[in-house]
Amino acid sequence: MQHKKEDTKTLAVLLNEQIELPLNIITFLFPFTGYNACVFAYGQTGSGKTYTMMGSDDELGLIPRICEELFNRIKFGLESGTGYKTSVSYLEIYNERVKDLLGSDSSGHGLRVREHRILGPYVEGLSQHTVSNYDEIVDCISQGNLLRTTASTNMNDTSSRSHAIFTITFIQAGFMDDMPSETVSKIHLVDLAGSERANATGATGQRLKEGAHINKSLVTLGSVISALADQHPMQQKKVMYIPYRDSTLTWLLKDSLGGNSKTIMIAALSPADCNYGETLSTLRYANRAKNIINKPTINEDANVKLIRELREEIMKLKGMINGEKGTLKLEMSNKVLEDLLKKEAQEKVLTEEWTEKWREAQTILREQKALGLRKSGVGVVLDSDIPHLIGIHDDVSTGVTLYSLKDGDTFIGADESELCHDIVLSGSGIQANHCKIRLENGIATIYPNANAQCWLNANLIDEPSRISQGDILLLGRTNMFRYNNPAEAARLRKEGSRSRLDLSRLSLIAASRENLTSSMYSYSDDEISFTYPMKRGPSELQLSREYPEVQEENRKILQTIENALKQLNIEKIHMNEQYRNKVQRISEELVQLEQTQCDKMAIINCRERQLIAKKEMILWEKGNANTQ
Incomplete structure (x- = not known):
């Protein structure tokens, strides 16, 4: 069986070497002219479909090369x-159920497929990830491939047990000959x-069930291809029913099969003689697929299309005025001129609106790239390289406040100040000119102004x-922030240091979040005092009931602190036990020494x-000797 796998891989390599034509067509002709495109590899298991589409580290496949x-x-x-x-988006169809390969781990195999009357079939809740370079798109591909369902069979050690669809949504806009263009x-x-075939792959149990679902969807795909091929206009047959909805795969590929798309099918063949039947079947599929006629159209923005049509009408009206000025009656000439002015004004307004919309979209993209914002399933991940402050003060709103720190001085104060602050705060204890944060060579330093309440840890x-x-950082009495320095955090992770994550900060967060709003807080020039009540008041309990997300967040924070305190108590008991043992040992040694x-x-x-x-005996004996 080993020689068959090597032959299959060799065939896939040869196929990869000859895909320059579809590669150039897809990347240079279809997307940049506004057409949808689709490429799919079809063939029996072990014929090199995944290798052709994905490739390996040494031989890139079609998908990474297109990207x-x-x-x-x-x-x-x-x-x-x-x-x-x-x-980009990345999904797999496993046992006729859709899974988001780039979504959260909890998304599971349960996404629903729906159909829009204009846009066509789509997956509800499928995550879209904005990418700005090739490395980011490779990361998405690698992340999705790790979650794909594969298993070993007699015909393939890494057999794909699901269909996978990697979708690139590509928008381009600009001015061509002073005409706005967006596709x-x-x-x-x-x-x-x-x-x-079950007897060839040796599939049993779960593998057998997977194979049944795979074959069902591929049979439906064949039925769709056959039905579309039979609808060739030269055959003059009536419109037949196309069974798109008989499988999830064909439903999602509805536009690619007989719809608004330019589609390329790659027939992957096995060179083994024992696979003669499957090879012949694959070739029949490909031969019938050649008869399918899609109806691709340029996906132009509606406003841009309207602007283009208005300009064409304006050119016609100008031609009527200039070319037939002598033949037009005065009344008709005035009407044509009035229509011309109206259409020019409408075209100007639409062009300005489109230009402003695209400029705002590009600005948002640049800001997201600068901040490092990207979607991850239903959430948003902040992966910024810029030092920033994240608000963690107790606020019933569901928003997250983030302030980026610029190189140099970032001024912080209230909005009633005459100066233009970079960060404007409100709340109790915030002065007009509260403080500034200076960022030099990646090191941040806070400079509090006179009588300004600035708390650091x-x-x-x-x-x-x-x-x-x-x-x-606690600025004033209610504005609390956590300072993030991505470069320093990366260095700490590399060093394995956790010395900065001390428990005092957790205590500070808990005390501030739970007690700041209900504490008795007094401030004067001479003293500062806190009084934290042991019980929560009715207003806070009512707040927790009305805002369960606040209650859940507080519960998690309190649970973290409780665990930290338990750990401290355990360490304290351990230290006390060590101290008592040491004292006892020293006492025993002292008693023994005494x-x-x-x-x-x-x-x-x-x-x-x-x-x-x-001595006395010697002296006595000496005395007796002298006497004698």
């Missing part, structure tokens, strides 16, 4: 003043699961202080008495 060429062309277009917006193109790149400061990653000292003193005293007795 690379697309962004190369975008770079060239940007130099001429054309604007672009590109977003929207969708490129569907489809990696189909292969048709398989629960410490009131009145002099310049450096701010580090994760520090908590006992040893006593024993030694007793021995010394005994020895001393022996020496004295011996």
